[in-house]
Amino acid sequence: MHPVRKQRLYLVLFIALFSSAAIGLVAYAMRGNINLFYPPAQVVAGEAPAGRPIRVGGMVVKGSVQRAADSLQVDFQLTDFQSSVPVVYTGILPDLFGEGQGAVASGVLNADGVLEATEILAKHDENYMPPEVADALENSGYDLKGNQKGNAK
Amino acid sequence: MIPEIGHFALIIALCLALILAIVPAWGAWRGNSVAMALAPSLAIGLLVFVGISFGCLSAAFLQDDFSVKLVASHSNSLLPPIYKFAAVWGNHEGSLVLWVLILALWAAAVALFSAQLPLLVLSRVLSVMGVIAIGFLSFSLLTSNPFARLLPGAPVDGSDLNPLLQDPGLIIHPPLLYMGYVGFSVAFAFAIAALLGGRLDASWARWSRPWTNIAWAFLTLGIMLGSWWAYYELGWGGWWFWDPVENASFMPWLAGTALIHSLAATEKRGLFKSWTVLLAIFAFSLSLLGTFLVRSGVLTSVHAFATDPERGLFILVFLAVVVGGSLTLYAFRAPAVSSRVSFAWVSRESLLLCNNVIFLVATLTVLFGTLFPLLVDALGLGKVSVGPPYFNAVFVPLMALLVPFMGLGPVSRWKQDAVARWRSELAIPAMAAVVCGFTLPLLHAPYNIWVALAVLLSSWLVLGLARDFWQRRGRLTTGYCGMLIAHLGFATCIIGVVATSQYSVEHDLKMRIGESKVLAGYEFRFVDLAQVRGPNFMADEARFEVMRDGVLVASMSPQKRRYLASGSVMTEAAIDAGLFRDLYVAMGEPVGSDGAWAMRLHYKPLVRWMWLGAILMAVGAFTAVLDKRYRRQRDVVHSRSEAALHGA
Numbered sequence: 001m002h003p004v005r006k007q008r009l010y011l012v013l014f015i016a017l018f019s020s021a022a023i024g025l026v027a028y029a030m031r032g033n034i035n036l037f038y039p040p041a042q043v044v045a046g047e048a049p050a051g052r053p054i055r056v057g058g059m060v061v062k063g064s065v066q067r068a069a070d071s072l073q074v075d076f077q078l079t080d081f082q083s084s085v086p087v088v089y090t091g092i093l094p095d096l097f098g099e100g101q102g103a104v105a106s107g108v109l110n111a112d113g114v115l116e117a118t119e120i121l122a123k124h125d126e127n128y129m130p131p132e133v134a135d136a137l138e139n140s141g142y143d144l145k146g147n148q149k150g151n152a153k
Numbered sequence: 154m155i156p157e158i159g160h161f162a163l164i165i166a167l168c169l170a171l172i173l174a175i176v177p178a179w180g181a182w183r184g185n186s187v188a189m190a191l192a193p194s195l196a197i198g199l200l201v202f203v204g205i206s207f208g209c210l211s212a213a214f215l216q217d218d219f220s221v222k223l224v225a226s227h228s229n230s231l232l233p234p235i236y237k238f239a240a241v242w243g244n245h246e247g248s249l250v251l252w253v254l255i256l257a258l259w260a261a262a263v264a265l266f267s268a269q270l271p272l273l274v275l276s277r278v279l280s281v282m283g284v285i286a287i288g289f290l291s292f293s294l295l296t297s298n299p300f301a302r303l304l305p306g307a308p309v310d311g312s313d314l315n316p317l318l319q320d321p322g323l324i325i326h327p328p329l330l331y332m333g334y335v336g337f338s339v340a341f342a343f344a345i346a347a348l349l350g351g352r353l354d355a356s357w358a359r360w361s362r363p364w365t366n367i368a369w370a371f372l373t374l375g376i377m378l379g380s381w382w383a384y385y386e387l388g389w390g391g392w393w394f395w396d397p398v399e400n401a402s403f404m405p406w407l408a409g410t411a412l413i414h415s416l417a418a419t420e421k422r423g424l425f426k427s428w429t430v431l432l433a434i435f436a437f438s439l440s441l442l443g444t445f446l447v448r449s450g451v452l453t454s455v456h457a458f459a460t461d462p463e464r465g466l467f468i469l470v471f472l473a474v475v476v477g478g479s480l481t482l483y484a485f486r487a488p489a490v491s492s493r494v495s496f497a498w499v500s501r502e503s504l505l506l507c508n509n510v511i512f513l514v515a516t517l518t519v520l521f522g523t524l525f526p527l528l529v530d531a532l533g534l535g536k537v538s539v540g541p542p543y544f545n546a547v548f549v550p551l552m553a554l555l556v557p558f559m560g561l562g563p564v565s566r567w568k569q570d571a572v573a574r575w576r577s578e579l580a581i582p583a584m585a586a587v588v589c590g591f592t593l594p595l596l597h598a599p600y601n602i603w604v605a606l607a608v609l610l611s612s613w614l615v616l617g618l619a620r621d622f623w624q625r626r627g628r629l630t631t632g633y634c635g636m637l638i639a640h641l642g643f644a645t646c647i648i649g650v651v652a653t654s655q656y657s658v659e660h661d662l663k664m665r666i667g668e669s670k671v672l673a674g675y676e677f678r679f680v681d682l683a684q685v686r687g688p689n690f691m692a693d694e695a696r697f698e699v700m701r702d703g704v705l706v707a708s709m710s711p712q713k714r715r716y717l718a719s720g721s722v723m724t725e726a727a728i729d730a731g732l733f734r735d736l737y738v739a740m741g742e743p744v745g746s747d748g749a750w751a752m753r754l755h756y757k758p759l760v761r762w763m764w765l766g767a768i769l770m771a772v773g774a775f776t777a778v779l780d781k782r783y784r785r786q787r788d789v790v791h792s793r794s795e796a797a798l799h800g801a
Contacts, residue, residue, distance in 0.1 A: 007495055015510060022514045022547070026521060029546035030539070034525070037536035055538060067339055067744055074753050090740035092659045092751050095388070095722045106538075135536075 035106060039136035043109065044083035050109045056085050057104035057133040066100055078105060078115075080140040089117040095120040101131040156221050158240045159209025160300040166202035166253070166288040169195055171527050173260075173283030181349070189276035196279050199286060200254075200261040205786045207254045210299055211241050223247060223299050228315040229718040235337035238322040240314045245464075246299035247449060248327060249758055250468035252444070253289045255328070256282065260580035263339060264363070270360060277346035278339070278451035285338050288471045296464045313718035315402055316690070322382030327626060330402055334440040336368020339403060340412065341479070344430040353430065358420035359434075363778040365416060366635075369409045370774035376402050377767035388724030388739045390659065390755045392763070395544040400523040401443030404516050408436040411512035413774070418505045420607035422567055427487040428509070434483060438476045446523070448639070462594040464689040465746055483486030494650040507558045518547040554604050556610040559640065578624075582616035589616075597624035597656060597758065607651035632780035635754070639773025649762025658756040661741070662778035671754040676700045684750070690714040692725070695750065697738050699729065706736075713740045726753075734758045 035053040048054055058078040066074040072091055073101055076099075077084040087105045097120060107117035180188025210223075214237045219225040227244045229235055242251040258281040265276055271325065343361035347353040378398065384392040392400065412432040417423040445468040496502040522539045529537050564578050590609025594600055618637055625633065658673045669678035681696040692712040697778040699707040709727035716723065726739040734757060741751025 007498075010498070011506075018510055019514060021292055022518060022551075025547050025550065029543045031524075034537045034539050034543070037538070055536075065406055070663075072663055073742065089693075092389075092739075092753055095724055 004009060005007075007121050032068065038102075039082045039139065040078055040085045041082045043085045043113070043115070048109055050111060053108055055104055055106040056087070056115055057102070058085070058136055059133070060097070060103050061098045065099055078103065080136045083141045085115055086113070086142075087115045089116050089120055093120055094122040104133065155209045155212050155216075156218065156302065159206045159213070159662045160298070162205040163290065163294060163300075164204045164210065166199055166206065167287065168295060169199045169202060170283050170286035170290055171312055173199060174280055174287055175283075177283075178280035179282070181273055183274045186272060189272050192276040192279040192618040196264040197258070199283075200257040203254045203257040203290075206593050207250050208243075208536070208749050210247060210250055211238060213300075213709050214241050214409055217311070218287070219698060220302050220304055221301045221311070222301045223304055225311045227314050227691065228311040230318070231671070231718060232311075232314060233688055235321075235324065236314060236319050239318070242327050243314050243318040243323060246293070246297040249289065249293045249297055249448075250299055252328065252331055252335060253286060253293060255331045256286055257340060259339050260286070263342075263355070264685040267360070271663075274346050274350065274357075274360070275342075277349050278342040279341035281337060282346045283473070286341075288475070291395050291465050291776045292471065292497055296467050296704070306608060310718070313716060315688075316714065316716045316719065316721050316723040317386060319716075320386050321381065322378055322386060324435040326378040326382055328359075329371050329378060333370075333372025333375050333409075334402070334405060334443065335370050335435040336364065336371055337409060337433075339368065340409075340433040341365040345479060347480065348479075351486060351489040353419075355420055355423060355427050356418055358429070359783065362413070362416045363783045365409070365413055366431075366774045366778050369406070370771040371765050372402070372406050372409060374404060375772070377771075379488075380767075381764050384760070385726055385728055388726050389753065390657075390726070390737050390739070390757065392653070392760065395522070395541045397441075397523050397526075398447050400519050400544075401446045404519055404523070405436050405439040405443060405518065405558050406517040407512050408439050410433060410511045411516070412436050412510045414505050414512075418502055419492075421500060422494060422496070424492050424496065424502055425506075426490050426492040426510075427483075430490060431483060432509075432513075432629045434476075434479045435516075438445060438472070438479075439520075440471045440549075441468070441475060445469055449797045462653070462663070486633050494754045496567075497569040499565075499570045499575075500571070501562065501567050504558050504562045504565055508555065508562070511555045516617045517550060518551070519544065522547070525573040553606070553610060556608050556614055559643070563618055563621045563636065567778060569787035578620065579617055582620050583613065585616050586610075592758065597652075601655045604652055607647050611647045612746035614640060614644045630780055632782070635773045635775070635777025635780070637773070638776055639770045641771025642771075642773060643765070646763045646766030649759050649764075649766055651765065652741060652759040653757055657760075660754045662752060662754070663744050664752045665747060669753060672754050674701060675706065675756060677736075677738065677754050678748075679752070682750075685712070687714065689718065690723075693740065695752075696774065697727070699736055709736065709738050711738045730761060732761055735760050 014132050035055055037055045037057060038048040038049075040056060040058045042048055043056055050057075056078055058080045061077040061079050061084055064084075065074065067074050073088065073089050074090070074093065075086065077086050079085075087107075089105065089107075103120065104121040105115055105117040106119045106121075107115050155748075159490065177192035180186065180191070189681070196353075197535065204469075212218075213221045213224050214228050215368055217224070217230050217237075217398065219228075223244060226249075228240045232240065240247070241246040242682050260279055263275070263282070264280060267278075268276075305432060313404050342363055343357070343364070345644070347357055380392045382447045384390060412429065412435075413431045415425045415432055417427055418577055419429045445465065448464060448468060465617060484508070524545050525539050526537050529535060560574060560582070566574075590605050591611040593608045593612075594605045597604070600789065606676070618640055622637060660670065660672055662670060664670065664679045666682055669676050671677075676699065678698045678700065679695060680698050683694050683696070685692050685694045694710050694712045696708040697707075699709065700703060707727055707729035711727035712725040713723075714725055724739050724741075726737055728738075729736040736754070737755035737757060739753040743749070744751050779799040
């Protein structure tokens, strides 16, 4: 075989081998490292799997945020104004987390239907709403303040 | 009045960009040298008018002209002047003007510093940059006019800049990042010019290499600053999140790294020509993709401003035109520029090839992880997110695979080398690296196998470089020194990243005044809590004293700020920085009724090393540009004029 052509053959073989190894690695890493988003209505309806990492987003129910007295545990509820999911989280909440504001919690749903969150994301500025939360609210037919759409004067 | 001038200047800039895109390209096609010679002046004119526009926008911000919608929604009269200026690009519309300004800056720089470039090439390069300028100027003017007024009914005061962005990091992070992002447009323009001309030789590589290096160095600095900013400003001590927007800047960096290495082979050996062109297209396309991801609002991120979908569509179409157009051109013209040079397997060429394959695969895996959620969403299969575990699982092994080749690279010879020679050259560094890998991690208990591996790999890299440096002493070129510094930076970075990830100790807890907590041998004592007032915020300020072995090491004052104009709350972490460790305290929120606070305490060893490493990489790239082979032409001109001076 012509040396240049032979070299090219090896090159192709090398790239093919290497990229299939990379694809294998990607496929392996994708397993278990992606998590699905569920709006509160679907979680309450039992459509979200328990024991697997998921994300739930909605508005933080007013008056639902409760701090434990002796630890950093905090309980609150996320709502799309149709249903609410109880969330428990231990740690420091983001600065822009607040009652009546949008938030996304990622964690695992336990047997009692409580989301044990390992991470809470709040919006980053006043005008910005996480797209998932905006969509979840859009589907539930309520606006950000909890008024049913179409009822506004 | 000033905003209208700015708006008008932007429109004139668009007209100039149109002329720049058409006339010199036409001239290059028809061989009309008058039309071609217009290119440099048009590029400079573009810079002048975009500069005027940017200046007017800055003036509106600095003078608190709240009748301009952008100023009203992103600034406030209480904002310190330096942040008023930074607020110009702390929003969607203004950041686009900055984008165009930097593009014009690069185009003007090419026009001014390319005296040795044939007019034909120069006019094509500048025309391509003109096309890019058209895209972004019309995007700015049609969908995101920064000069829109709020008349009548201008507010008395503005609603303030997002407090997260009120930080010295923001003043320089976006401009540096854009210098890098947009800088790849020069490499792209050179690649397209080469395809159009059908000629790609060593001198082409010599022209485009310094530009690519400079852009890459700026991008490195920009990413590093972003990481540093996130570390101290977001208040949770993380420095890299694999956030889609971080990935958006990281992908062009990875592709750019492959590009600067393949350019080396193209310049020295005339190899990988069409591959280099493809990488240049790829790197800039990723920059555009990054702009799309960040500016379209499709992502949940700190960088996403509230936007409307029309804007995303515009960039998507522009992206499709640029990528599709250049790939079509590539498909037709690549055979004209492909290389027919062979090399042996044991040679520097194959090592550079390994570099390229690894960086390309790394780029693609990051790209896949970033776009996967968008893809799944578009197919209606639900909303997923791909988290850091995925990226770490694919990225870390790839980088570990890279380092063994990196150690060989500088020592190896072009064209044909011998394994026996590598063995004799590198046996001692290899053994020394093994010894370092085993012993150095003993300095920090407990012994950590991953740190040991990182030390092993980076000492292999460093000792190989040291050996090679010693052999070449006396005949060092500037280009070689640049490579040396950049590779040292990479080694530093590896150690910093691995040591911080493995050794960091982090604790969130509830603390009352007077309580203390021991973390990695440091005793953090919560001493006091006070109210302080800043220029545009009120803050609760805690005071911590950190003792080690009975000696006071640091006194730290983290703050919890409430900004007056927007009412938003922000954490200002206190950091005691050191070369070998950082101590980090951030305030959470008041907990309970007894005056206790949630506090976040961190001990982060060697965290500075990764930013130091990034700075070294950038310094290395800048150094390499100073190599005399890139300015031989200018020196000739210079010495000629000097001779004339002395002769007279």
